[in-house]
Amino acid sequence: MSEAVKSQTAPVAEAAETLTVTINGQAVKARPGQTILEVAKENGYHIPTLCHFDLANLRYVNEVASCRICMVEDRKRGRLYPACATPVSDGMDIQTNSLRVIRNRRNVLELILSDHPFDCLVCWKNGDCELQALASEVGLREIRVKGERHQVNVDTSSLSFIRDSSKCILCKRCVTMCSQVQSVNVYSAVGRGFNSVISTAFDLPMIDTNCTFCGQCLSVCPTGALAEVSNIDKVWAALTSGKHVVVQTAPAVRVALGEAFGMPPGSNVTGRMVTALKQMGFNEVFDTNFAADLTIMEEATELVHRIEHGGRLPILTSCCPGWVKFFEHQFSDMLDVPSSSKSPHEMFGSVIKTYFAERQGLKPEDIIVVSVMPCVAKKFESARPELMNEGVSDVDIVITTRELARMIQEISLDLENLEDTPFDDPFGESTGAAAIFGSSGGVIEAALRTAYEIMTGDKLEDVNFTPLRGLEGSKEATVSINGAPIRIGVASGLGNARKMIESIRSGEQVYHAIEIMACPGGCIAGGGQPYHFGNMELIKKRMEAIYAIDDNAEVRKSHENTAVQRLYREYLGEPYGQKAKELLHTTYTPRRKF
Amino acid sequence: MPDGRTDNPQLIALQTYLNGLDKDEGSLIVALQRAQELIGYLSEDAIFMVGQTLNIPVSKVYGVVTFYSFFRTRPRGKYDIKVCLGTACFVRKSPAILNELATLLQMEVGTTREDLKYSLNTVRCLGACGSAPIVQVNDDLYANVQVSDVAGIIRRYLD
Numbered sequence: 001m002s003e004a005v006k007s008q009t010a011p012v013a014e015a016a017e018t019l020t021v022t023i024n025g026q027a028v029k030a031r032p033g034q035t036i037l038e039v040a041k042e043n044g045y046h047i048p049t050l051c052h053f054d055l056a057n058l059r060y061v062n063e064v065a066s067c068r069i070c071m072v073e074d075r076k077r078g079r080l081y082p083a084c085a086t087p088v089s090d091g092m093d094i095q096t097n098s099l100r101v102i103r104n105r106r107n108v109l110e111l112i113l114s115d116h117p118f119d120c121l122v123c124w125k126n127g128d129c130e131l132q133a134l135a136s137e138v139g140l141r142e143i144r145v146k147g148e149r150h151q152v153n154v155d156t157s158s159l160s161f162i163r164d165s166s167k168c169i170l171c172k173r174c175v176t177m178c179s180q181v182q183s184v185n186v187y188s189a190v191g192r193g194f195n196s197v198i199s200t201a202f203d204l205p206m207i208d209t210n211c212t213f214c215g216q217c218l219s220v221c222p223t224g225a226l227a228e229v230s231n232i233d234k235v236w237a238a239l240t241s242g243k244h245v246v247v248q249t250a251p252a253v254r255v256a257l258g259e260a261f262g263m264p265p266g267s268n269v270t271g272r273m274v275t276a277l278k279q280m281g282f283n284e285v286f287d288t289n290f291a292a293d294l295t296i297m298e299e300a301t302e303l304v305h306r307i308e309h310g311g312r313l314p315i316l317t318s319c320c321p322g323w324v325k326f327f328e329h330q331f332s333d334m335l336d337v338p339s340s341s342k343s344p345h346e347m348f349g350s351v352i353k354t355y356f357a358e359r360q361g362l363k364p365e366d367i368i369v370v371s372v373m374p375c376v377a378k379k380f381e382s383a384r385p386e387l388m389n390e391g392v393s394d395v396d397i398v399i400t401t402r403e404l405a406r407m408i409q410e411i412s413l414d415l416e417n418l419e420d421t422p423f424d425d426p427f428g429e430s431t432g433a434a435a436i437f438g439s440s441g442g443v444i445e446a447a448l449r450t451a452y453e454i455m456t457g458d459k460l461e462d463v464n465f466t467p468l469r470g471l472e473g474s475k476e477a478t479v480s481i482n483g484a485p486i487r488i489g490v491a492s493g494l495g496n497a498r499k500m501i502e503s504i505r506s507g508e509q510v511y512h513a514i515e516i517m518a519c520p521g522g523c524i525a526g527g528g529q530p531y532h533f534g535n536m537e538l539i540k541k542r543m544e545a546i547y548a549i550d551d552n553a554e555v556r557k558s559h560e561n562t563a564v565q566r567l568y569r570e571y572l573g574e575p576y577g578q579k580a581k582e583l584l585h586t587t588y589t590p591r592r593k594f
Numbered sequence: 595m596p597d598g599r600t601d602n603p604q605l606i607a608l609q610t611y612l613n614g615l616d617k618d619e620g621s622l623i624v625a626l627q628r629a630q631e632l633i634g635y636l637s638e639d640a641i642f643m644v645g646q647t648l649n650i651p652v653s654k655v656y657g658v659v660t661f662y663s664f665f666r667t668r669p670r671g672k673y674d675i676k677v678c679l680g681t682a683c684f685v686r687k688s689p690a691i692l693n694e695l696a697t698l699l700q701m702e703v704g705t706t707r708e709d710l711k712y713s714l715n716t717v718r719c720l721g722a723c724g725s726a727p728i729v730q731v732n733d734d735l736y737a738n739v740q741v742s743d744v745a746g747i748i749r750r751y752l753d
Contacts, residue, residue: 185651190660201653202638209653594645594652 019090036083051171052084053534062176068108114145125224157205160213160376168225174217183495186211210329210594214322214518215376215527238368239281245368247282252374252438252523255545259530260405261415266541271420287423289430291348292437296558298341300450301576314511319343321381322518332590340585345371349394350583355571370397374526400528429563432553439546440492440522441468444515449557487511493520612647635666671713673751676730680719688727694744
């Protein structure tokens with residue numbers, strides 16, 4: 001696999017050398033090592049691609065050159081080359097749109113589509129499919145090739161996503177994502193020739209593999225071969241069931257939902273999203289950000305407790321269900337290291353079905369909690385037996401940002417032009433610290449704002465821990481609390497997480513607290529968000545929007561959330577106390593390493 | 595099998611062999627060949643052991659196993675029956691012999707029977723074209739086989 005992935009670091013030393021290449025009759029400059037595709041792009045020439053994707057910020061590029069859509073002609077040598085995987089050489093005379101190139105591209109696409117189901121109208125990827133868009137771009141109107149087809153074979157075993165190998169075009173983006181970026185290695189090419197498919201070890205159903213359900217594979221899949229398990233029908237059924245239906249929305253949803261309605265990346269649509277949810281008929285629209293503040297109370301107190309009582313360090317954040325399952329498989333001998341705190345939406349579900357139910361005079365089984373999450377792993381998480389209380393799940397239904405967008409479209413709302421509505425009381429209040437939970441580095445920054453004040457008793461003047469921000473896969477900082485250095489590590493992307501945990505296991509690095517998010521960049525790039533197809537510029541915009549919410553917030557420390565304070569006063573007692581541990585903490589299960 | 599611990603003598607022998615190899619992808623094919631020699635096929639336990647000892651993801655090991663036709667993921671039967679479909683045997687009607695075997699043994703060609711007694715496969719030339727058609731059962735070779743001989747051959751391998 002390593003030959004398919006190359007490091008994107010530019011060759012600095014040889015940069016002085018310049019090549020001259022002709023593209024469509026125009027001479028352009030190029031650097032050695034650049035591909036034809038890169039040079040064409042720099043000079044404004046568009047070459048259609050399919051299997052190619054470039055995670056520049058992650059330094060990974062998928063260039064298996066398996067689809068052959070990007071073939072261009074070198075007139076000097078009289079041959080066709082895949083632009084994505086062919087380095088330029090001096091004097092190349094490239095044609096990106098000659099008749100020969102166009103005919104070839106059409107033939108290749110016809111061959112790909114000759115083994116593809118023609119159910120686009122009812123396919124879950126309809127409108128978001130790169131293969132469909134390419135057929136439109138190329139102007140294909142007929143498939144002349146009638147050949148053998150792969151049988152439809154749908155794996156619905158997991159609660160998070162579906163795989164249909166008949167829609168797979170073997171581009172291996174999912175393999176690159178899962179193996180190279182995430183280091184999870186669920187997928188491999190299995191079999192040979194026409195029978196080869198992307199499958200799992202022993203062709204196991206997804207639920208029996210070490211899949212973390214992070215969903216990054218489906219974020220980059222160009223076709224309908226991977227899709228989330230849709231719970232849209234369950235939500236509509238809940239809303240007409242006569243039960244009390246409560247919805248909560250995660251911090252990262254509000255800065256990405258607008259993209260599904262043609263709004264620019266990074267648009268903050270919080271108030272409009274609440275309006276849409278109200279119109280759908282939810283009894284209450286609450287904010288998971290409230291529960292993020294609650295999570296900080298528990299996690300920060302647990303951190304302080306471990307530091308002051310000689311407990312196990314470092315503490316690892318436990319908000320990310322993909323990370324939790326990864327840890328259970330890979331580091332099953334270290335299950336006492338992660339914080340025992342449940343993730344925010346699960347804490348919320350627990351509070352809704354106890355405190356809120358009692359206040360409203362409702363039975364827990366008569367309440368349905370729906371979570372809108374940027375994540376497909378949350379679907380698996382919500383069914384974990386550890387997250388049930390007397391047979392009742394904390395959270396009943398999880399839908400993704402994409403599913404919410406579809407529901408809003410189903411009821412013909414124009415999100416962009418809706419009025420703003422505030423979240424409902426009492427769980428609508430949240431702080432800037434909660435907002436940044438959606439971004440890599442945000443959870444630990446929020447925890448530090450609170451832990452600092454608990455440990456020192458002083459007011460923290462500058463709440464911005466900027467070294468912990470940004471899209472870098474691994475970040476670290478040392479913070480001085482009561483004169484003692486507290487070492488903080490942050491990793492996003494499971495490959496980076498693995499390296500960081502291995503460094504503490506070997507004793508090479510010492511940290512007091514580590515934040516991990518499974519998706520590169522954090523929840524803003526989650527597997528349930530509008531498809532990013534590897535475009536990290538998009539993720540950057542979402543990240544800026546998250547920090548802008550924090551910047552503009554009046555209250556920026558979780559422990560200053562008055563609704564959270566009231567919840568402890570009226571119901572939970574002390575943070576990390578007996579009742580809080582009962583309702584807001586969980587346990588982990590060792591799983592097999594693959 | 596909990597990771598790395600087993601009472602199975604074949605797997606213990608495999609573990610000993612694997613421990614002496616370089617822990618990288620270069621060792622994969624020899625490791626799989628040795629595992630198949632020891633166990634007769636590549637069981638899930640064997641594939642896990644190879645992957646985990648050599649630090650290669652199990653999914654990738656499985657991908658390699660399914661790529662090469664030499665590797666088997668199911669055990670072979672006690673009696674491994676091969677019918678030659680090479681040119682000489684073919685023109686002397688070996689397909690009819692193959693059909694007769696499949697009918698009498700009540701199994702599909704290319705499979706191993708549920709009771710693990712018989713495997714029935716085809717081969718391309720055993721180098722004895724002068725005696726075509728040829729049937730091989732484990733190390734026994736049968737030359738100039740007629741359809742009417744098949745029942746008699748099977749009777750020797752009933753236990």
